Amino acid sequence: MKSLLLITCLAAGYTATAQNRTPGDTLRSPLSSGPGKALIRLYAPKASEVKLVGDFTRTPIALTSDGQGIWKTEIGPLRPDYYTYTLIVDGVRTLDPKNASIKQGIASVENVVLIPGSETAFEDVQNVPHGELRQVWYSSSTLGRMRRMHVYTPPGYEKGRDSYPVFYLLHGAGDDDSGWSTIGRAGFIFDNLIAAGKIKPMVVVMPNGSMPTEPGTPLNMSRMRDLFSSELLKDILPRVEAGYRVKTSPADRAIAGLSMGGFQTLDVVLSRPELFTYAGVFSSGFFGPSIDEAETKYSKSLNDKDFNSKKKLFWIGIGKDDFVMEANRKTLALLDKHQIRYQYKETEGGHTWINWRQYLNEFTPMLFR
Structure with missing residues (x-):
């Protein structure tokens, strides 16, 4: 009886997980999109506006939506180096949840993206x-x-x-x-x-x-x-x-x-x-x-x-x-x-x-x- 109950619970859990899957589960960000370029993407289906700020731009960069909840923008071309950025979702500053590379400060955290090239050796x-x-x-x-x-x-x-x-x-x-x-x-x-x-x-x-x-x-x-x-x-x-x-x-x-x-x-x-x-x-x-x-x-x-x-x-x-x-x-x-x-x-x-x-x-x- 205990084994049957365990199997039933695992099956139910798997079904719930499968039903709750979203396009954000397999999303990758950032991605190299060409020499000196990177693609930044975010799954935010309820957002009405998403912007990106970073040390490579003086003004916020607007991300565009594909209508299915995925927002994206391409940065560059940039000189090969390490850059920091964060996202602003409906006025709230947040991290790119798909990018585990971060820089922490005393009151903030930022993502890091590498634009690869021989210059960074x-x-x-x-x-x-x-x-x-x-x-x-x-x-x-x-x-x-x-x-x-x-x-x-x-x-x-x-x-x-x-x-x-x-x-x-x-x-x-x-x-x-x-x-x-x-x-x-x-x-x-x-x-x-x-x-x-x-x-x-x-x-x-x-x-x-x-x-x-x-x-x-x-x-x-x-x-x-x-x-x-x-x-x-x-x-x-x-x-x-x-x-x-x-x-x-x-x-x-x-x-x-x-x-x-x-x-x-x-x-x-x-x-x-x-x-x-x-x-x-x-x-x-x-x-x-x-x-x-x-x-x-x-x-x-x-x-x-x-x-x-x-x-x-x-x-x-x-x-x-x-x-x-x-x-x-x-x-x-x-x-x-x-x-x-x-x-x-x-x-x-x-x-x-x-x-x-x-x-x-x-x-x-x-x-x-």
Whole structure:
């Protein structure tokens, strides 16, 4: 009797499942639809409007319906790279449920789509030795709570005894410590550069530069800058130097960041110039009122005749269409005024990971030489 009941229930369940099948069950998205192109599709039979937004378009792209509940649009042609996007269904932002590749931030999640091509080789998974990426929790005395950072160790670290130079790599506003290792592709970029002999093996620390804020409180960049600086110096550096085989001289330390992380990098480098011999600022500068206080806040470093001799590399890169270009230019003018030397690169594009991954690939080989 029990066996008969089980068979009856399974049969009923199978029938119900079959009856509830929809065109969305076998739908695939995204799909390659030609060189530089991808087809994005969504099953939403009750939707009246579906749009797509992403870092490859300045305006939302409307999807069209086939009348059977399937909405679609083709993106491209785009330069081969990794891009992010989300869908807006009747005004509500949502993920593409058929695409499991995602990038998470502190308050949002986006899908990732790859437009394949030889141009992405530097950031792709290649058949080379791979390092390890760890999620490391530590106690922050600055914030009075547990915090997380991602740490990359190069191939061979576990089996060796050597000490390595250390590179602190900072993300931008809206992201967390996972940003550089997900959409930033940092671990794969380091693996490929090491395998090609273009960089020295190094430990890379990717901390969470986003400081906790009260709900509804406007983002205060100066406050986040000061909190992060305190946490980096009091909590993160000591934790890394106690827990990893890293060298501790300034010549073996580098720091770089994008957008908010670039702002934080400028703050640390000009507040504590003795700590880092290498620095990189991607798509950033002193934002808003911070440019007015910079000359006073960092007067000691700006007027230090020995500042340039303490830096082997001070690299600044930005896209021509970046919306922070004005802040960047004001920052360069301040550095020029005080005869602070730097290398500057202006590229195509805007405030996107497309540029930041390229900057990382170009910047890292100049470290620890």
